[in-house]
Amino acid sequence: MKRRDFLGYAVVTPLLAACGVGGEDGAAAITPSAKSFAAAGNTTNAVFASGGNHALSWNSSGNWFMDGSAFQFFGGEIHPARVPSQYWDHRIKMIKALGCNTISIYLMWNFHELSDGSFDFSSPDKNMGHFIDLCAQNGMWVLLRPGPYVCAEWDFGGLPPRMLADPQFRDSAGNLQIRGNFASYMAAVNSWNTALYNNVVKGRTLAAGGPIMLVAVENEYTSWSPDDGTYPNAIAQQWTALGYAEKFCVCDGYANGFKNNHITLPANTAYGMTADGASAGNYATAAGNYGVGAFGAECYPGWICHWGDASQTLHVGDFVNQVTALTTSQCSFVLYVAHGGTNFGFTAGSNGISDSSSQGTITSYDYGAPVSESGGVNPNFSPIQAAYVANASYSVPFAATPAGIPHISDGDIAAVPSSQLTYCGLLPGLNLTIQNRLPQTMEAMALALNKNQPASAGVYPSGVAIYQTTLPASGGNFTLTFDRAPDYALAFVNGVRASSQVLSTASNGALSPTTSLTISNAAPNATLQIVCMPFGRVNYGAGGMNAEGKGLSLNVYANGAALINWSMALAPLSAAQVAALTFSATAPAGSQPFFAKATVNIATPQDMYIDMSAWGSGYVFVNGHNLGRYWTAAGPQKRLYCPGVWLTSGSNTIVVFEFIQGSAGSLSFYGASGMPQNITGPASTTAVPPPAANTYFLQNVNSGLYLDVMPAVAGSAYTYPGVQPLSAAATQGWTVSTDSFGNLKIVNASTGAALDVANNSTAAGSSVILYAANGGANQSWKAAGVSTGIYTLAGKQSQLLLDINGASKAPTSISSTSASANIVINPADNPNQQWPFSQQWRFLPAIVNNGVYTITSAISSLLLGVYQGGTAAGTRLGIAAATGGQEQQWRLTISSGNWQLTNIKSGLVMDVTGQKTDNGTALEIWQGNGGANQQFALVPRPDGVSYGIKGVQSGRVIDDNNSGTSPTSYGATNVSAITLWDDNGGGNQSWKFTKVG
Numbered sequence: 003m004k005r006r007d008f009l010g011y012a013v014v015t016p017l018l019a020a021c022g023v024g025g026e027d028g029a030a031a032i033t034p035s036a037k038s039f040a041a042a043g044n045t046t047n048a049v050f051a052s053g054g055n056h057a058l059s060w061n062s063s064g065n066w067f068m069d070g071s072a073f074q075f076f077g078g079e080i081h082p083a084r085v086p087s088q089y090w091d092h093r094i095k096m097i098k099a100l101g102c103n104t105i106s107i108y109l110m111w112n113f114h115e116l117s118d119g120s121f122d123f124s125s126p127d128k129n130m131g132h133f134i135d136l137c138a139q140n141g142m143w144v145l146l147r148p149g150p151y152v153c154a155e156w157d158f159g160g161l162p163p164r165m166l167a168d169p170q171f172r173d174s175a176g177n178l179q180i181r182g183n184f185a186s187y188m189a190a191v192n193s194w195n196t197a198l199y200n201n202v203v204k205g206r207t208l209a210a211g212g213p214i215m216l217v218a219v220e221n222e223y224t225s226w227s228p229d230d231g232t233y234p235n236a237i238a239q240q241w242t243a244l245g246y247a248e249k250f251c252v253c254d255g256y257a258n259g260f261k262n263n264h265i266t267l268p269a270n271t272a273y274g275m276t277a278d279g280a281s282a283g284n285y286a287t288a289a290g291n292y293g294v295g296a297f298g299a300e301c302y303p304g305w306i307c308h309w310g311d312a313s314q315t316l317h318v319g320d321f322v323n324q325v326t327a328l329t330t331s332q333c334s335f336v337l338y339v340a341h342g343g344t345n346f347g348f349t350a351g352s353n354g355i356s357d358s359s360s361q362g363t364i365t366s367y368d369y370g371a372p373v374s375e376s377g378g379v380n381p382n383f384s385p386i387q388a389a390y391v392a393n394a395s396y397s398v399p400f401a402a403t404p405a406g407i408p409h410i411s412d413g414d415i416a417a418v419p420s421s422q423l424t425y426c427g428l429l430p431g432l433n434l435t436i437q438n439r440l441p442q443t444m445e446a447m448a449l450a451l452n453k454n455q456p457a458s459a460g461v462y463p464s465g466v467a468i469y470q471t472t473l474p475a476s477g478g479n480f481t482l483t484f485d486r487a488p489d490y491a492l493a494f495v496n497g498v499r500a501s502s503q504v505l506s507t508a509s510n511g512a513l514s515p516t517t518s519l520t521i522s523n524a525a526p527n528a529t530l531q532i533v534c535m536p537f538g539r540v541n542y543g544a545g546g547m548n549a550e551g552k553g554l555s556l557n558v559y560a561n562g563a564a565l566i567n568w569s570m571a572l573a574p575l576s577a578a579q580v581a582a583l584t585f586s587a588t589a590p591a592g593s594q595p596f597f598a599k600a601t602v603n604i605a606t607p608q609d610m611y612i613d614m615s616a617w618g619s620g621y622v623f624v625n626g627h628n629l630g631r632y633w634t635a636a637g638p639q640k641r642l643y644c645p646g647v648w649l650t651s652g653s654n655t656i657v658v659f660e661f662i663q664g665s666a667g668s669l670s671f672y673g674a675s676g677m678p679q680n681i682t683g684p685a686s687t688t689a690v691p692p693p694a695a696n697t698y699f700l701q702n703v704n705s706g707l708y709l710d711v712m713p714a715v716a717g718s719a720y721t722y723p724g725v726q727p728l729s730a731a732a733t734q735g736w737t738v739s740t741d742s743f744g745n746l747k748i749v750n751a752s753t754g755a756a757l758d759v760a761n762n763s764t765a766a767g768s769s770v771i772l773y774a775a776n777g778g779a780n781q782s783w784k785a786a787g788v789s790t791g792i793y794t795l796a797g798k799q800s801q802l803l804l805d806i807n808g809a810s811k812a813p814t815s816i817s818s819t820s821a822s823a824n825i826v827i828n829p830a831d832n833p834n835q836q837w838p839f840s841q842q843w844r845f846l847p848a849i850v851n852n853g854v855y856t857i858t859s860a861i862s863s864l865l866l867g868v869y870q871g872g873t874a875a876g877t878r879l880g881i882a883a884a885t886g887g888q889e890q891q892w893r894l895t896i897s898s899g900n901w902q903l904t905n906i907k908s909g910l911v912m913d914v915t916g917q918k919t920d921n922g923t924a925l926e927i928w929q930g931n932g933g934a935n936q937q938f939a940l941v942p943r944p945d946g947v948s949y950g951i952k953g954v955q956s957g958r959v960i961d962d963n964n965s966g967t968s969p970t971s972y973g974a975t976n977v978s979a980i981t982l983w984d985d986n987g988g989g990n991q992s993w994k995f996t997k998v999g
Contacts, residue, residue, distance in 0.1 A: 047071055048396035049103050049141040056208040058215045058249050060272065064289025064296045066334055068215075074332055074395045077104035077145055078340025079300070081154065082133045083113045084367055085343040087126045088647040089377060090133050092404055094140045096373045097340045099403040100383065101390030104215075105137045106145040106299075106336045108152045109202070110160035111194050113349070117452035117460025119193065123201035130202045138206075138213040141399070145336065147218040147253065148198050150191045150237070151181055155306055155351045155363040158539035158550065159221075163463050164452075165190070166551050167445035178548045181220070182230040192240050199244040207248045216251045217241060218299075219268060222276060223252070224259035225542075231265045238268035253299035257288040267292055274299030276338075280324055282331040282957045283984050286919065298328065298335030303382050304342075304370015308353070308361040309508070309537075309636040312678065316370030319683030322385040323987065327941075329393035331957055337386070342367035344375055344643050347628040348464035348575075351538040352489075352508075354546020359509050360489065362537035364639045365630030366677060374675075375643055376609050377407045381681055388792060391839045392703040397811055408608040408646065415610070415671040418600045418656075423666050426583045426597040427590030428659075429497065429531065434470055434569035441469045441554035444536070447572040465575035466595070466661075467553035469532045471565045477526035485556035487517035492595070492662065494531040495524050499593040504662055508537060521560075530565070532558070533595060535620070535661045537631075577626040580657050593664035595620070600656045600669055607649035611641035611675055612656070616667025623657040624648055641676050696947070697735045697751050699728070699846040703792060704839035705811040709825075710734050711750055711772060712816040720771040721755065724814025724824045725806060730851035730896045738845075745782040745798055749775050751848065756781045757804070759827060764800035767807075769823030791946055792844050794830070802827035809840040846942050847949070847995065851896045854906060854998040856884070860948040861989030862967045865890040866960075866980070868927055869970060873908035879925040879980040880970025881962055891998055900937040900954050902930065911936050914982060919956035922963075923982045941985070948992040950985055958982040962990045 047056070047068040059067045066073040078097035085093055094105060107130075114121045114128055122128050137144050152160040161180060165171040170186040171179050180187050206212030219234045219241075238250050251272040254260060259275075260267050267273070272295040278284040279298025288296035301324065305315040328335050345365045352360035368375035372383035391398045436447055448463035455461075473480060473495070482493065491505040500521045507515050521530075534553045540546035557564045573579065583597055590596045612622060614632040622629045622642050629642040656669065700709040707725035711733040714721055728734070735751030748757045750772060758773035759780040775781065782798035795804040805828040814824040830841065849855065857866040859881055867890035869880035884890065888907035895902050903912040905927050913928035914935040930936060934955035941950035941959065951960040961983035962970075967990075970980065985991060 047073060048394075049399055050138060050143045050213045051141065052138055052211060055211050056215070058208060060295030062293040064285070064294065066295050066297075072395070073334075075104040075143060075297070075334045076102045076329075076390055076394065077106040077334075077336030078102040079106040079108075079336055079338045080341045081108050081110075081339070081343060081367075082130060083108075083110050083127070083349070084345065085341070086645045086647050087129065087132070089407065089645065091136050091140070092377055092407060093341050093343075093373065094136055094142060095401070095404040096377060098140055098142060098401040100340060100372055100387050101394070101398050102142070102337070102340060103398075104143040104145055104336070106338075107133070107147060108154050108156075108160070109146065109148040109198065110152060110154070110156050110349075111148075111150055112158060112160055112162045114197070115162050115194070116457040117448075117455075117462075118457040120457060121194070121197040121201070123197065131206065134202065134206050134213065142213060143215045144206075144213045145216045145218070145251070146203065146214050147221065148195070149221060150194055152221050153541050155345070155353070155367065156538075156541055157349050157351050157464070159351065159541040159547065162190075163445050163539055163550075163552075164449055167443060167449040167463075180547070181223070181226050181233070182228075183233045183236050188236060188240075191237065195237070195240050196244060199241065199246060203246060207246070209248060214248070216249050216272060217246065218251050218253050218274070219271065221253055222255050224254050224256065224263045224265065229263055229265060231263070235266045235268045238271065251297075251299075257284040257296075258291060261291045267294070272297060274336075276300040279335055281984055282328055282333055283919075283921075285331070285333050286957060295334075298333060300338035301325070301328070301335050303337055303372055303386065304339075304368070306353070306369070307364050307366070307638065309364055309633050310361070311364075311638055313638050313680040314366070314368055314370055314677050315680045315682065316380060316382060317682050318382045318385055321382060321683070322389050323683075325386055325389040326393055327985065329389060330939075332395045337372070339367075339369050339371045341373035341377070342369035342371045342375060344630060345538075346630050348462065348538065350631065351541030352546075354540040354543025355509050356546070359507050359515060360537065360540050360543075360546055361509055365632070365642060366639050366675065368675070368677065370679070376409065376645075376675070379403070381679075388703060388839060388842065392701075392706060392844070409673040410608045410610045410671060412672050412674075414673075415602060415604060417671070418602060418669040420598075420666040420668055423598040423600055424585035424587055425589045425666070426585045426599075428466065428573065428595040428597070429468065429494070429533070430590075431583075432468055432571045432573060434468065434571045436570040436572075438568055438570070439566050440556065441558065441568045442570060443551035443555045444534075444553040444572055445551055447553075447570060448574075451572065459578075461572060461574045461576075463552060463572070463574075464536070464538075466573040467534045467536075468571045468573065469534070469554050470569045471530050471558075471567060473521075473524050473528045473530050473560055473565070474563060475526050477524050477528065480521040480524060480560040482519040482521065483559045483562075484517065484554070485558075486551075486554075488532070488534045488554055489536050489552070491532055491534040491554075493519050493521065494533065494592065494594065495521055495528050497529075497531075497592050497594070499664070505532075530560075535595070575621060575628070575659060577623070577628070580623050581626060583657070589666065595659065595661045598658045598660060598666045600658075602654045602656060602671075603652060604649055604654055605651065607646045607651060609646040609673075610644050610649075611672045612644055613641045613670040613672055613676070614658075614667075615640045615670075617658065617660055618663030620659040620661045623659070625650065625654055638678050639675075641672060643675065697737045697848040699734055699848050700736055700748075701844040701846060702806060702840060703842035703844055704809055705806065707811075707813055708734050709736065709843075710814075711753055711755075712814055712824075715816060720760065720769075720773070721753070722814075722816060722823060722825070723757065723770060723772055724816060726813050728896070728899055730849060730894075732850055735848040735850060741782070744784070746785055746795070747775065747777070747781060748783060748795075757783065759797050759800065760823075762799060764797075764802070766802060766828050768800070768802075768827050770804065770825040770827060771823070791846070791942060792842050794841055795843060797827050800827055803830055803841040804843065806840040844942075845946065847947055849894055849901075849940065849995050850997070852893065854891050854893050855995045856890055856998060857892060857951075858994045858996065859962065859967075859990065860943070860945070860992035860994055864967070864969060866993065867891075868905055868908060869972060871907065872927075873910070875910055875928050876926050877908075878972065879912070879927070880972070881980065882969045894995075899939070901940060902936055903938065904930065912938070914953050914956065917955065919953070919958065919982070921958065921981075921983050923956070925960060925980045925982070943987070943992045945992070948994045950987075950991050951993055952985065953982055956982050959985040959991050960993070961988075964990075
């Protein structure tokens with residue numbers, strides 16, 4: 003993730019609310035392709051098909067092609083390591099149902115590496131070849147992101163933490179040498195890449211008939227300091243030497259990232275953006291910089307949630323606007339994430355704040371993704387789905403949302419009170435076998451332990467570390483201070499907790515870091531134990547990663563005197579360690595960390611959440627599976643997800659490791675996460691009709707075609723409506739009025755005939771015709787909002803929805819001699835997911851081809867015109883109070899979905915100066931020449947009455963740089979100039995069109 007910048011705009015600003023292009027028929031729409039790098043025409047190979055090889059390519063303008071045909075991909079990011087393998091197929095199907103044709107996946111090095119340096123790609127949850135095979139079976143292309151560094155809120159960004167302790171990864175000054183062209187590091191990277199290629203990639207590339215179309219080289223490298231301009235290319239060369247002959251990509255924060263940092267882009271490498279992936283204008287910049295395919299590597303439907311945050315952020319309406327904008331501009335991009343899953347065990351990372359402080363990521367990796375942590379649907383699923391289907395450059399194949407994974411209902415499983423638990427203390431059972439003058443990090447302890455045991459018994463440097471020494475002989479009161487304070491630790495003196503304080507450098511919400519501790523009345527030569535239960539290692543931030551090392555290291559001081567001669571132990575809290583514990587009915591004394599065990603009988607295993615509200619902080623194990631960390635006091639997460647596939651019919655063992663509370667609580671079981679959500683820009687789901695007394699285009703969301711009047715048929719009693727590409731003819735305008743009950747009358751602006759259910763029928767599949775408006779119930783429709791500007795229309799008599807017969811995406815074909823109804827009424831199909839989209843209609847303010855209009859700022863009464871009424875070519879545009887003059891009137895003509903605006907007074911057309919595409923480029927009038935800088939797309943705004951005016955060549959919209967509320971005065975200070983600018987959805991970029999005469 004591009005954490006550093008996105009944190010400043012984590013609530014995504016609305017970008018566009020654009021109308022989409024057609025399906026396979028190639029129908030034009032109000033906002034067709036607006037980028038020079040956009041896919042030209044419609045994609046014929048939108049989905050992966052097995053049975054032959056494929057070839058991905060691009061040209062120097064950044065256009066994407068698959069097998070020689072224009073190509074656009076919508077990716078959904080998912081991390082198999084965060085999902086039980088039994089659910090992989092379900093999650094892939096959920097992402098496909100969202101509208102995606104590509105799966106993007108991180109592969110985490112430290113998830114697969116064993117303690118002896120070998121790799122596990124065969125265990126069920128680690129068999130990534132199988133995951134990719136499932137993608138292929140579901141018709142999904144694959145974008146593989148194997149790092150070696152991945153960030154991903156994953157422990158140490160996926161790198162093996164052994165590197166922190168192994169001297170070969172440090173220079174003579176002790177500086178960590180990772181993420182650069184260093185000999186030892188690159189040798190380790192080559193081992194990882196070799197294992198990946200042989201076990202996962204080989205035989206699954208496009209040339210081999212598989213779905214892997216891109217392999218990413220490193221990740222967001224320009225955010226690392228110091229960066230090495232040769233390093234990404236060195237990784238690509240490793241892959242090439244292994245036999246990989248397909249395309250690469252980089253995923254960096256910014257369009258100018260590699261260019262400005264002088265980093266060599268490897269050959270055959272596309273350029274992906276994370277932070278800059280939100281705005282369509284940046285795609286053209288990236289394509290221009292590197293002459294390769296450009297895409298959005300990460301577009302964020304939600305955001306990271308840390309311990310101490312108030313809630314999980316989830317973007318709906320604002321993000322749908324972003325998706326719509328990118329999709330209509332025919333950009334290819336990836337949702338980060340489409341499904342997040344869970345940070346099981348010790349996999350959650352931390353985001354570095356400084357060299358000595360970080361924010362731990364919570365166990366849930368729901369992320370506000372459209373597919374929730376447990377595989378259900380979050381509130382942004384359907385709106386994103388609708389935006390994809392409506393606006394893709396290809397016909398998105400229908401993929402039914404798979405049946406949900408069964409969850410328990412609240413109350414199905416009785417709560418377990420603390421009286422039914424058995425216990426085992428942590429401290430008494432540990433052998434402090436590691437000795438050193440100064441304390442050693444957990445990474446150093448694990449490195450030493452792993453040298454003397456097989457990989458099957460290898461230790462990962464997480465869990466709990468215990469450090470023991472002797473306090474000064476004087477006894478009394480001591481203040482403990484640290485050269486390097488632990489990120490989460492307790493102190494014990496002679497087996498009793500020394501303070502209620504938790505030593506912590508973590509920055510989490512309102513919880514203040516505590517980096518020193520007072521011990522009172524210690525006996526002479528008392529035994530000091532410091533017990534550390536750290537957060538995950540920093541996954542982002544060069545300083546934080548370089549300074550990592552969990553547990554204690556360097557000097558610990560008592561009243562300023564260094565404590566020496568430490569005995570240590572690493573308790574990895576592995577499944578084997580937990581299984582070997584001995585439990586009794588007696589709770590341990592001294593407020594020490596402890597294990598508590600419960601046995602729960604379950605008739606039918608189903609997904610559930612275990613509520614830890616009555617506990618402090620620690621980990622939960624179910625039948626040997628580590629569900630991850632809980633920290634009730636910090637929040638916002640209080641329940642841990644337990645997949646049903648980890649449960650058994652009958653007896654199930656739950657073990658809680660409690661670190662800080664000193665006493666046990668009860669365990670409760672629920673069917674939902676209970677996580678508070680901060681939903682930004684929620685989509686409307688109420689039955690509020692569009693504004694009445696206006697004339698609209700009605701665009702079918704499924705096909706991208708527009709409701710129109712079909713030619714009369716000889717001998718037919720009826721005139722039929724149908725759907726056609728946008729022509730902006732008067733027959734595509736529909737005037738909406740309401741009765742006192744809120745029912746709509748929808749009348750054609752050209753013929754005066756109303757949408758009418760033939761013969762007052764209430765049967766499914768009944769024909770909709772055009773008939774003289776008579777106020778009948780069969781001409782009354784109830785609008786129900788689906789998302790911004792999109793509605794279903796239910797007939798008053800039948801309560802069935804206006805639909806296209808067979809959900810066809812083709813233009814209606816009615817000859818002069820024969821007719822069959824194309825517009826019908828049908829029952830809602832799976833209304834929870836709003837399928838099929840043929841029952842959804844987008845209401846767009848109608849603008850008639852060859853009509854003359856005034857253009858008014860949406861936030862003032864000022865009109866867009868030629869500055870001071872000028873008529874000479876090159877005269878700039880401005881806004882001013884209405885004059886009634888023709889300098890403020892524009893004739894709009896449409897061709898191939900693009901609009902040309904001709905000034906009535908001068909006869910010259912609206913033109914972007916010098917064919918420039920930069921922010922701040924002025925608008926002027928010029929002789930019409932058909933150039934792309936004289937063509938504009940109209941971008942519907944959420945208010946339902948205004949448009950953004952987007953330059954086809956630049957992808958940027960017309961903007962008044964002085965907020966649209968004061969007249970233009972060139973030459974004055976604080977001038978209101980009319981220019982191009984990135985679309986932010988503001989009122990100074992929104993314009994109302996009023997027909998003249």
